[in-house]
Amino acid sequence: MPDLDSLATHYTHGRLLKAIEEGVVKLGKTPDTVAVEDLGPVDEFHIGGRIATEIFLDQLALTPDNHVLDVGCGLGGASRFAAQKYDCRVTGVDLTPEFVETGAALCAWVGLTDRVTSEQGDATATSFADGNFDKAYMLHVGMNIADKAGLSRELYRVLKPGGQLGIYDIMRVGAGDLSYPLPWATAPEDSAVGSPDDYKAALQAAGFAVTAERNRREFALDFLGRLKTAAANAIGAPPLGLHIVMGKTAPVKIGNMAENISNNRIAPVELIAEKPA
Ligand SMILES: C[S@@+](CC[C@H](N)C(=O)[O-])C[C@H]1O[C@@H](n2cnc3c(N)ncnc32)[C@H](O)[C@@H]1O
Numbered sequence: 001m002p003d004l005d006s007l008a009t010h011y012t013h014g015r016l017l018k019a020i021e022e023g024v025v026k027l028g029k030t031p032d033t034v035a036v037e038d039l040g041p042v043d044e045f046h047i048g049g050r051i052a053t054e055i056f057l058d059q060l061a062l063t064p065d066n067h068v069l070d071v072g073c074g075l076g077g078a079s080r081f082a083a084q085k086y087d088c089r090v091t092g093v094d095l096t097p098e099f100v101e102t103g104a105a106l107c108a109w110v111g112l113t114d115r116v117t118s119e120q121g122d123a124t125a126t127s128f129a130d131g132n133f134d135k136a137y138m139l140h141v142g143m144n145i146a147d148k149a150g151l152s153r154e155l156y157r158v159l160k161p162g163g164q165l166g167i168y169d170i171m172r173v174g175a176g177d178l179s180y181p182l183p184w185a186t187a188p189e190d191s192a193v194g195s196p197d198d199y200k201a202a203l204q205a206a207g208f209a210v211t212a213e214r215n216r217r218e219f220a221l222d223f224l225g226r227l228k229t230a231a232a233n234a235i236g237a238p239p240l241g242l243h244i245v246m247g248k249t250a251p252v253k254i255g256n257m258a259e260n261i262s263n264n265r266i267a268p269v270e271l272i273a274e275k276p277a
Contacts, residue, residue, distance in 0.1 A: 001146040002190045004095060004122060010186050011096040016075075017105050019244050026239035031109040036080045039106060042240040043077030045183070046140035046168065047220045047257075047268050049242075053078045054085070056168045057137065059212070059272055062086035066134040069093070069158060071123045072141030075245070076103035076116060083115045091133070092118030093126050095144075124150045128158045135159075137166040140268075143184045146192035148199060152206035162277035165208065167270065170257075171196050173215070174264040179256040181249055183242075196269050208273035217267040224258040 013019065020042055024034045040050035048055075057078070062068060064087040070079045073092025076099075083090050094100050100120045107113045121127060123138075124147055136155055145151050155165055170184070172195040178188070185191035194202075200210050231251075237243050243250040260266045 002144050002185075002192055007144055007190055008096045010184075010190055011074075012098045013245065013247065014098075016098055016245070017102045020102070020106070020240065023240040023244060034109055036084050036110050036112075039077060039110070039240065040081070041238065042242065042244050043075040043080070043103075043106060044139075045074045045077070045242060045245055047170070047216070048223045050077070050081060051223075052168065052216070052219070052268075053081055053139065056139070056166060056270055057082055057086070059270070060135050060137060060164050060166050062088045062135060064088055067091065067132070069128070069133040069136035069155075070118070071136055071138035071155065072144070073103065073118050074099050074139075075106060076118055078137070078139055079103075079116045079118065080107060080110060080112050083112055088115075090116045091128075092116070093121045093123055093128075094118060095120070095122060124154050126154060126158060130157055131160045131163075132158050133160065133163060135164050135166075137168075139168050140170060140184065142167065142169040142171075142199065143191060143193045148194055148202035149205060152202040152208065156206040156208060156275055159275045161275055163275045165203075165273045165275070167199065167273070168216075168268060169199070169271075170266050171199065171269040172265070173217075173267045173269070176263060176265045178260050178265055181253050182257055182260070183246060183253045193266060196271065199271055203271070203273045208275060210271060210273045212270070212272040214270045215267050216270060217261060217264075220261055220268050221258070224254065224261070227254070228258070
């Protein structure tokens with residue numbers, strides 16, 4: 001079972017905000033002029049980046065009166081994108097202090113501190129009141145959370161009746177040992193990849209009705225293939241990208257993930273669930 005301190009260490013960079021600022025300057029911008037769109041390549045830490053976020057979030061039909069929870073928000077890229085596109089309010093929770101601090105600074109850079117906030121904490125035991133949120137979503141987080149039943153119960157608790165939950169996680173779809181390191185785990189003990197059936201059983205036991213399921217394997221392989229081609233043709237790394245967040249081991253982590261997906265051991269899967277009204 002993943003240990004919370006070890007996970008935070010896995011994700012901690014040390015000087016992440018400074019490294020992102022250096023990338024922003026290489027783009028020809030500054031913290032005062034950078035936009036939500038510019039940050040997408042570095043602040044969306046999941047397969048498909050912002051493209052995947054948009055396709056996924058459109059299914060939740062977010063509206064301006066919605067208060068939305070971003071579970072395991074990381075740097076908050078999806079939170080800022082959602083607040084800007086759907087005009088809603090977003091609150092994030094994430095385990096890794098450096099991600100929460102850096103995310104707050106990025107919100108200040110793009111002028112979204114009034115609508116996007118986040119706090120450090122464990123998604124299975126948050127500080128939020130019962131029925132605090134209209135909608136919730138989770139992007140590539142459940143691979144670090146073994147207690148999917150506890151997580152589902154907590155998300156059920158903080159959602160209003162009639163509230164929707166969207167999940168876009170890497171899930172176990174076939175047998176075979178995974179190659180490590182992976183973007184979410186340096187070694188097997190940090191990983192808790194579950195199958196779609198594990199998620200659905202946990203969600204249903206908490207009281208959710210699962211309304212949609214979609215395997216995104218082909219989308220992922222296409223996206224990772226294009227990433228590989230772009231990297232092979234590029235002279236040096238782009239100014240902003242996940243290589244900044246993942247560090248020197250980024251190519252091997254992404255390569256292992258692609259190999260595990262092409263061998264049908266894991267795949268990104270979307271699930272939509274609803275708390276009965
Ligand atoms: C691969 S990143 C995804 C971040 C973000 N959702 C995104 O897509 O950009 C996984 C995130 O899950 C967070 N995380 C892992 N376990 C958690 C837990 N128990 N509670 C809250 N956050 C957690 C990590 O700190 C990390 O930010």
